[in-house]
Amino acid sequence: MSTKHCLLLLLLHLLAIIVLTVSAFPLEREKSLAIIREINRRGPYLALITVFPTEEYAFFSSDPFINDSKFPYVDLSGRRFRVGMVEDKKVIYVRCGVGMKSNETIPENDVAVLNIENYNVPNGGYNSLGRIGYRAEQFYSEGGEPNSAQLMLWFHVTNNWLQLATTLQGMKLERCVNSSLCLDTDPKVVIGLRGSTANTFVDNASYRNFLFLNFGVSSADMESSAVLMTSLSNGYPAIIFRGLSDLAGGQNGHNTVRLFGSLAASNVAKVVLQFIKLLPNEDHFQF
Structure with missing residues (x-):
């Protein structure tokens, strides 16, 4: 058999695999x-x-x-x-993907840990590694002009849902993970605060304070704005409930996300279920 024939058979075989697959x-x-x-x-x-x-x-x-x-x-x-x-x-119901993994969730022997303060010259002085920038997001929506994006930095949850959620303040939440592990104070439902979303896990007290002082945000996560933008872009009402499991670097010692993550999850599930119970059937898709 000639080389040309062999090549032809190979191509036909690959084509069959591709078509079938x-x-x-x-x-x-x-x-x-x-x-x-x-x-x-x-x-x-x-x-x-x-x-x-x-x-x-x-x-x-x-x-x-x-x-x-x-x-x-x-x-x-x-x-x-x-x-x-x-x-x-x-x-x-669906579970979406988690944002980028934090160092807390990756074994230390798999990655190098960068302590930026070690690069300050002189020690404790000005850090010249770079800066963090912020910009508005391009937002396309059903109510906007086709191929014409709005530049938006803040996205608002649906107002009547937010008003309904205010009735959840005062709910009794669980304080303890188990008999030997409890929060220092009682957790509570707080409605209407500003939240932030980024592709980094915040575990730095100075950066946390910077976000609060400059943007007035009280929480930092890695998923909420994506869900909110997608919902609002398609013209659907939306509200975000997040259970806060740590102090974003403001704690003494190690981050507590692993200790209190399950407690935050159970409390936020409790709040969401109560919100769904209060939501009128005819109010599902009204702004």
């Missing part, structure tokens, strides 16, 4: 899309999104979720969307 994905996707079309006909739904596995565990451990009898879930693009009822409200 590519065609297999649309079949699975079409199956999921068919289920989605059926689910959509039963809507509208509340979308409930958590970030961490501890939050998901806290939510489902209280047994508030009743699976849909026909379509308890649908898998799409690597995610599992669970369909059901919570407090007589139609809900679709």
Whole structure:
């Protein structure tokens, strides 16, 4: 057999593999899309999104979720969307991805730890490594002109949902992880503070204070604005509840996210469930 013939057979074989492989994905996707079309006909739904596995565990451990009898879930693009009822409200639940990993969640022998203060010259003097910049985000929305972005730095949750959430202040929350590990003070629900989102895990008291003094923010996370921007861009109401597990560097000693992360998750799940209970059925998609 000539070299040309061998090459032709190889190309045909590769082509067959590519066609078969590519065609297999649309079949699975079409199956999921068919289920989605059926689910959509039963809507509208509340979308409930958590970030961490501890939050998901806290939510489902209280047994508030009743699976849909026909379509308890649908898998799409690597995610599992669970369909059901919570407090007589139609809900679709999914856990989104976590932001960039912090040093606290990565074994120390896997990464180098950069202590910026070691680079100050003279010791404790001005740091010339660089600066942190802030800019507005380009925001496209259903209510805007096509291909014309608004420059926005602050995004507002849906006002009537925020007003409803104020009734949750005063809720009794859990103080202890177990009998030997408790917070120094009672946790509480605080509504209406400014939050911030970035792709870094904040564990630095000076930077935390800088954010508060310059932007008036009281929390720092790595996911909320993405969820909020996506919802508002498509014209849906949205509200964010976050359970704060640490002081972003303001603590004495190591960061407490590993100690109190599960407690923050269980408390925020409790608050969200109460909010869903208070939300009128006809108010799901009203601003």
